[in-house]
Amino acid sequence: MTQTFRWTSACLGLAGLVVALATGPAARAASIPEHRLEITLSGDEYLVEEHLVVRIASEGDVATWSRIPVHLMEGDELVESLAEVVGADGRGVRKVARREFEKVESPGQVLHSSDKAFLVPFHGLAVGEQIRWRCKTRRRPLFPATEVPLSHAAVQDNLRVRVSGVPFRWHLRGGGDALRVAASPEEGGALEIVGEGVPDLDLPPWSPPASSAAPALLLTWGREVDWDGVGTWYRKLIGGLPAAGPEVAAKARELVAGNEDPRQRLEALVDFVKSKVRYEAVEIGVGGWVPSPSGEVLGRGWGDCKDKSELLVQLMAEAGIPGHLALLRAGFGQRIEPGFPSPFQFNHAIVAVPASAVASSEGDPVGGDYLFIDPTSERGGVRWLTPASQGRHALVVGAEASRLVMTPERPADEGRSLRVVGTIDEAGDLVGRVEYRLQGSRALAWIRDLRERSLDRTLEDLQDVVHFVAPGGEVMKAGYKELDSAVPSLGLVAEIRVGAAVRGEAGRRWLRLGSLGSLPGSRELEDRDGVPVALSPGFSRTEWRLTLPAGWCPPRPEDEEAANALGRVTSRAAPAEGGTLVVERETRVDQSWVEEDSLPALTDLAVAENRFAKRRVRLECPEPAVSGSGI
Known part of the structure; x- marks a missing residue:
């Protein structure tokens, strides 16, 4: 069993998914004027007939669609196929012979020795031309079930899916208004799904992977079983x-x-x-x-x-x-x-x-x-x-x-914390020590990096973290230590220098102390068309403990929190003994999957995190008390 989910549906197999993941939004000007799937179920196998037409509209499309990967699991069979390119004038058909198919080790995901994959090459593809791909495959799954992806690497103007054969059960996931059930087997006959303007796989930021978020048709047939079955x-x-x-x-x-x-x-x-x-x-x-x-x-x-x-x-x-x-x-x-x-x-x-x-x-x-x-x-x-x-x-x-x-879910075991202990001089420069601790999967990733690459590369990553919370900050004399813990943990330490950390004049000084973030920006949560948000539960903590010059004004006290069922964001600033400024910020994420109806709550947390990170910490002396005499 692999860590990568693999489609076992249409003739293209992985093609729709792999092509989409291999290209960016700028390359996806192509359209699919016609896409038909005919699925016939029987006892221990099913037959898939597919007809796909792709219109090439840009040079990016040429790179994307010049090869289509086809993936077959063990026991699957490509019964017949037809691949051709039609000229921009609707004539000049160029056929791709079966012998031209290119065998590959992997169609973009994990491929093992029991599987077969090859690329269908469309040589000399040009803007304005069309790809036509027809195929018939016989699939023999170990268990009578499959998942049919209904999104592709381009917008599908006209999608038609028909399922017939032995009695079956089905579930349509996602698709919104772009997909509708035209005929149901419960009414007697086949299942027919029709799509118009079905969006491509260009999901918004912070989305689950296509294998969980994109529209799909789930099918199972034969004897009905529950999870115990x-x-x-x-x-x-x-x-x-x-x-x-x-x-x-x-x-x-x-x-x-x-x-x-x-x-x-x-x-x-x-x-x-x-x-x-x-x-x-x-x-x-x-x-x-x-x-x-x-x-x-x-x-x-x-x-x-x-x-x-x-x-x-x-x-x-x-x-x-x-x-x-x-x-x-x-x-x-x-x-x-x-x-x-x-x-x-x-x-x-x-x-x-x-x-x-x-x-x-x-x-x-x-x-x-x-x-x-x-x-x-x-x-x-x-x-x-x-x-x-x-x-x-x-x-x-x-x-x-x-x-x-x-x-x-164990968010308390996953996270990172950054602690800066230092001194501000009269010029407003900061000199001190930074301690960066990672816990859980983040720590494991850094530990692997330290094992597989030079220390300098990892220290560059630490420099990037410092730059995020203190632009212009310089990291020097860094080191690290794997910490003894039941949860993977790694500690990194370094000297730090930040020029002009404090700005302004006496009585009106201020500094902006950044913090580690965990949440998407509020704009990334807009116009998602029902696509959930995927998060990584855990915490991000930032602490600044800075000694100020004698006679400087203390910080304006701050203690704010935004909290709901999804997590919590806090920001605190206060003076401590010895003329020390203490600023503490934390974001904690408690859920990994956020549906559309919970987006307002997530937006509240995201806005608070952004506001706290950009807030100026002001050093203000209290107004002197005014004394007078009563009459």
């Missing part, structure tokens, strides 16, 4: 896996030797799988779903998400700790349709441990009575669940029954 299907699929061999049992005994506490045993096993078994995404045959035998994974020292998860479950079993594989859809802004059971909505495997079996405590990533562990990351203990797996529907595959539960 999906779990039963998966148990049968992996039922041939051998039990833990002697090498796995011996390793479990070695790791927990002398320790009878279940929690400490679990910590030791998790640490081993995370740090000693390398993560590699590999699929062979049905290997996209079936883990490798645990003894094989242990022996070679590497595996993908399901391999590492299955190894951990078997090590736990040898140590007397129950555990289950859990399937979910990982990644920023990803989510499933919980009312439409299908395994193809998942792309990742982790481990679920009954919380009661290991005496879970406050702060553990517990949801639905399970403690969730993602063994793919190389850092972090039992207490830390990677953000890509937080706040997701997870199918816990039990030995006898399976159920869909929500993994928790």
Whole structure:
């Protein structure tokens, strides 16, 4: 199972998605005057007939559409195809022969040895011409379900989708007014969906990925199943896996030797799988779903998400700790349709441990009575669940029954804090020390960077952070240290100098102290046409502790907060002992997915964050008291 969701729908397979992601908005002047999909469902397969016409309107379109990728899963078959270019005058047809198709290793996403991909080349493509692509594919999924993307890399003037065959269930996600159901199978007959002016995949900023936000048609057929039925299907699929061999049992005994506490045993096993078994995404045959035998994974020292998860479950079993594989859809802004059971909505495997079996405590990533562990990351203990797996529907595959539960969101474990301690001289220059601490996934990203590239590159990143909160600031003599914590943590320190940090004259001095941000700008939340906003739960804290020259006026006190169900933004400024100015700001995001009806609340937080970051801190002396005599 890969970290990348893969479409398994029309003849183009990944084409619509990949082409859209490979180009920017400026290149998308093309239009699709006609796009037809005919899907015929049968017992263990389905047939897709597709007809696509693309009108080339700019040089950017030429680069975008000169090659169309086609992706086939194992068992799929390209039955027939027709690729041609029609001249601007409507004549001069140039056909692309099947032998000209170019085999590639990957159509823009993860491709494994069991899959096939090739590019359909349209050589000599010019502005004003049209691409015509017709194909018929036979798809043989492991489970009778599929997801058909209904957006493309260009605006579709005329989209027609027809689904027929054996009885099926369907769900139309998104599309708004651009899509309508012209005929429903409940009325007898086929499902027909019609689209006019269907927008392209150029989603607004801060959107979930197209695989979760773009319009799509979900289909499943055959015997109706619930999520427990999906779990039963998966148990049968992996039922041939051998039990833990002697090498796995011996390793479990070695790791927990002398320790009878279940929690400490679990910590030791998790640490081993995370740090000693390398993560590699590999699929062979049905290997996209079936883990490798645990003894094989242990022996070679590497595996993908399901391999590492299955190894951990078997090590736990040898140590007397129950555990289950859990399937979910990982990644920023990803989510499933919980009312439409299908395994193809998942792309990742982790481990679920009954919380009661290991005496879970406050702060553990517990949801639905399970403690969730993602063994793919190389850092972090039992207490830390990677953000890509937080706040997701997870199918816990039990030995006898399976159920869909929500993994928790842990914003307190994810974030960054910047602390500047320094002195302001009479000229208004700042000299001091900056401490930058990262926690959770941000820390893990920086730790990997430090391992894979020079320290100078990482220090350049630190310089960028300082410039964001203190334009013109200079970082010198920097260093770093990975911190010992159950959550990945990294601390960076450096000397800092900011010229003319304080402006103005005596009695009217001011300074602008920036802060780290976490939210989109308010304008980015406008005109989204129903597209949700995807956020990264966590915190961003900034603290300035500056000693002022003797005799300078103290800061004007400030204590403001904007808070709602989505998070909180605070700003505080106050004098401290010894002529010190203290400014503290924090943004905390508590939710990862914001629907249209919650955008006003998010806008309130975004406006407050921006206002606080741009606010001047004023140094003002109190007005002298006026004394007088009464009569």
